[in-house]
Amino acid sequence: MQLTVEFGGGLELLCNSVKIHNINIETPKGAQQLAMRDLLVWVQNNLIKERPEMFIKGDTVRPGVLVLVNDCDWELSGQLDTTLEEKDVVVFISTLHGG
Amino acid sequence: MAESHAKVQKVGGGRLCCICNERRAALKRPKTLEQICRECFFAVFEEEIHQVIVENQLFNPGERIAIGASGGKDSTVLAYVLSELNRRHDYRLDLFLLSVDEGITGYRDDSLETVKRNEIQYGLPLKIVSYKDLYGWTMDEIVKIIGLKNNCTFCGVFRRQALDRGASLLKVDKLVTGHNADDIAETVLLNILRGDIARLSRCTAITTGEDGPIPRCKPFKYTYEKEIVMYAYFKRLDYFSTECIYSPNAYRGFAREFIKDLERIRPRAILDIIKSGENFRIATSTKMPEQGTCERCGYISSQKWCKACVLLEGLNRGLPKLGIGRTRVLDKDQKKDLKQSIGTKSIASKQCGSLDF
Numbered sequence: 001m002q003l004t005v006e007f008g009g010g011l012e013l014l015c016n017s018v019k020i021h022n023i024n025i026e027t028p029k030g031a032q033q034l035a036m037r038d039l040l041v042w043v044q045n046n047l048i049k050e051r052p053e054m055f056i057k058g059d060t061v062r063p064g065v066l067v068l069v070n071d072c073d074w075e076l077s078g079q080l081d082t083t084l085e086e087k088d089v090v091v092f093i094s095t096l097h098g099g
Numbered sequence: 100m101a102e103s104h105a106k107v108q109k110v111g112g113g114r115l116c117c118i119c120n121e122r123r124a125a126l127k128r129p130k131t132l133e134q135i136c137r138e139c140f141f142a143v144f145e146e147e148i149h150q151v152i153v154e155n156q157l158f159n160p161g162e163r164i165a166i167g168a169s170g171g172k173d174s175t176v177l178a179y180v181l182s183e184l185n186r187r188h189d190y191r192l193d194l195f196l197l198s199v200d201e202g203i204t205g206y207r208d209d210s211l212e213t214v215k216r217n218e219i220q221y222g223l224p225l226k227i228v229s230y231k232d233l234y235g236w237t238m239d240e241i242v243k244i245i246g247l248k249n250n251c252t253f254c255g256v257f258r259r260q261a262l263d264r265g266a267s268l269l270k271v272d273k274l275v276t277g278h279n280a281d282d283i284a285e286t287v288l289l290n291i292l293r294g295d296i297a298r299l300s301r302c303t304a305i306t307t308g309e310d311g312p313i314p315r316c317k318p319f320k321y322t323y324e325k326e327i328v329m330y331a332y333f334k335r336l337d338y339f340s341t342e343c344i345y346s347p348n349a350y351r352g353f354a355r356e357f358i359k360d361l362e363r364i365r366p367r368a369i370l371d372i373i374k375s376g377e378n379f380r381i382a383t384s385t386k387m388p389e390q391g392t393c394e395r396c397g398y399i400s401s402q403k404w405c406k407a408c409v410l411l412e413g414l415n416r417g418l419p420k421l422g423i424g425r426t427r428v429l430d431k432d433q434k435k436d437l438k439q440s441i442g443t444k445s446i447a448s449k450q451c452g453s454l455d456f
Contacts, residue, residue, distance in 0.1 A: 008340070009172070009340045063362065064324075064355075064359040071137075072125050073126035073127055073329070075126070093332060
């Protein structure tokens with residue numbers, strides 16, 4: 001599945017300062033759909049190069065990191081349970097840097 | 100069937116904006132938990148700030164106002180929204196951008212480029228004051244001498260004064276800063292943890308320093324950081340978001356993380372902490388530091404010399420620990436001499452990051 005993953009608000013610094021990543025990700029075996037919880041694991045393993053604790057805390061994003069799926073706050077779509085489809089755009093923005 | 104259901108889930112459960120009932124909701128407001136669309140969000144976000152300005156009488160027509168601009172999200176959104184509201188509601192304010200150049204290579208020089216773009220984008224005149232010009236030292240030079248331990252103390256003390264000096268050069272009536280609700284909740288907590296009664300009693304005030312030369316106010320006092328960042332994202336505002344290369348991110352960092360954890364459990368907690376801070380009543384018998392002026396530079400100070408002059412004296416005399424922690428590095432005579440000439444209490448390193456209250 002093709003997805004676009006975008007980092008902002010300083011999070012791009014954790015992935016070699018690259019903001020936009022076009023990725024290809026498989027739906028986990030046995031699952032029908034790819035959920036945000038799967039994507040987070042994939043992003044942590046494949047895109048985050050340093051200081052993963054700035055991105056992840058426990059099994060979800062660190063508090064203060066905003067997540068938008070197709071420009072919609074993931075708090076409206078079930079957060080980790082949000083399911084993803086072909087060509088979806090997922091944006092992670094840190095609110096923690098600078099004023 | 101399952102698939103179409105999933106699609107609906109993803110776009111917000113097909114949920115409509117609870118204000119206009121027409122468009123698809125784009126975010127959940129932390130303050131009210133309402134689900135609202137992008138357009139209604141812009142409207143309520145701006146209107147709430149307008150209400151805060153009106154209710155607290157932050158400005159008077161004809162005033163000259165400096166916006167403390169770091170190039171970061173808060174001050175960028177503040178500059179944008181203020182110039183918008185100034186036009187829309189005819190505040191008749193003369194707005195300026197005021198930036199401080201601490202002299203931090205690879206950090207402030209980049210963020211100042213953002214402010215320079217903002218100057219053009221929003222049509223607001225920009226004034227930059229530098230530590231080098233004001234104090235003769237850049238932060239890079241200071242860090243070379245004192246290392247990475249107390250550098251935030253220097254930076255915090257110097258920035259506060261630099262903003263005031265810049266504001267007086269611009270001949271403005273007030274200085275506004277982008278401190279948001281999360282910042283203020285965090286500061287309430289820090290001041291409780293430090294037992295700093297004087298700061299606790301004033302850190303929730305929306306306007307401070309009315310007795311001083313240039314009052315400061317915080318129009319974002321009740322504005323959530325999440326909404327500021329969402330607003331900047333949806334409006335595609337140009338801001339700079341790199342952490343200061345010298346920031347140890349220590350004490351304040353813990354408070355910040357704690358506030359963010361609380362917010363996740365109960366977003367209202369941020370406003371509740373601010374409310375608690377406002378409702379503290381400090382006993383009238385509590386001894387507060389007396390406000391005077393610095394004998395050397397004339398800046399407001401509760402001591403004989405202001406903190407900036409003490410720190411600067413240390414730097415210039417090759418005793419950079421002066422004014423930080425204990426003065427045990429000095430021999431007895433020097434100590435006596437310093438105590439008499441400066442008459443200051445040592446204050447342990449406090450400030451961290453760009454938040455000055």
